[in-house]
Amino acid sequence: MPIDEPGQNDLAARLTNVDLNLIPPLMALLQEQSVTLAAERIGLSQPAMSHTLARLRALLGDDLLVRSGSKYMLTPRARELLTSVPGVLRSVSERVLHVPAFDPARDARQFILSMTTSTAFLVAPLLLRITETVAPGASFEIRDSTEPGTDIFEKPELDVALVADTVATTYARSTLYRDRWVGVIDTANEQVDGDLTLEHLAALPHVAYQSATFRLNPYIALAAAGVTPTFELISSNFLLIPMLVADSNRIAIAQERLARRLADRFSLRILDLPLVVPPLGIDVLFNPRLAGDSATLWLVEAIRAELRATP
Template identity: 40%
Template structure:
């Protein structure tokens, strides 16, 4: 990796107009000067002039004509992955004020999350933001194995990540709530009676999430330590479809109890305890240390702490008449 001296970096920045970054982002996404001008609310000649400056700066055409349309050059394709995070970083710099007032903030908070965490935390968080900071926006962006495997890069370009413990270390976090892993089977599954056995888990077909080694839930990893390798029949990219992929089949799946309770009736599945001492799920909000002293981010963490307290209120379990464990929000 080429590391430029600080003086060189300062000279580069001094010779650039930050508006070019906004135009570059629009051009790379729209791949069309006219549409970019419309998106930016400026004239087409202004965008054409900016494109000419960008081409000179990068020594690359950026947009190459192919037939009746333009395609990104290899360099432009690399830049496309950088412009969004760069703009987000610039906006965060200029969002910082000495006296933070949530009622006047105009900022988009981006949280990377699974569909499960978005379902559990998202509604409460969106409601609190709407009440306390009407000018703020919340973006819930779907997580992928790549975003977790490259957490350092992910957390630099987003405000945080909803993720259970067991995947990340060495990042600050805020505990939100706890949940249980349960098993689900179709309501009409005649192979399984009132309880699942380890033999069932070893022989029945499975619905799993992602099916990548680094994406396995701790409960699934625990199952493998018991010598049981799930016979995968369906792979899903989210938790929400899993009950519907189990319904009407002999399949089994691991699911968070909170989500299973929401979806069991509409999907037509039964919730059963795992036939092994399954590790609990501890959901947390993870963020990058660069945001530790960001006033808006600190306020967001405070809002999430109150959301976590609400979610940690005891909930009666349908499979064991005991409350789900509390998880008092605790920043680290």
């Protein structure tokens, strides 16, 4: 029945006046057939229960309990409620209040994720593997995010956002994975013979990532070590950084996972950095409207499992 039909509107208007807190005392009154015993059963005073009975009578348009000598008796309407309300309560509990767990083998769900292109380059193949192996009904939409802001969940349909651990946010977050920083050069670059040194990092022109909101830990560490790199090319896209050193004498500092995915395609050599640098963390931000959502929680754990299984 369409929502604008009179009967549906009348029902909706009546339901807005219903206080669900009245249901437990209603059941106690119907089962005990005594204001005093019903009050004791749910921890109310007798005057409070008498007031509640008055409210129920007004709401339902029925006396519910009528005196017969020294006792109360149920009205026909009350006897009907005594048999029907428990089933209604069970139905509400099972169908409305109970949140079913997500079953990846059977349930269909589209997940919408926000992340940078470099993170998507690593995570998207894992998502496709998840649909192929454990969640055939799942599908994914990835939205590019260069500089995540405080309004990242302004659009309510977004499920999770993957951001660097350096991104400040008030949203609930959890570490998805950590990525070590490495040096990347072309395999034909003869200026680095053996291990990478601070002298190499000072002498070679750099292709680097630049962000308006944070500095990369490797360059903070280089500055602390007294090294001032020469930045020949700056990019706001992390995915491009390793590619741009191919067929050149340049060097880049990139995430190891990303570099290893690109090394064979672009003939890149991966080198350990000659100083200690904190790794880059990629965190999951959860949309607050989906707090406790079993499907979203399952997805994050499934991605973690794929990351552990990926060299």
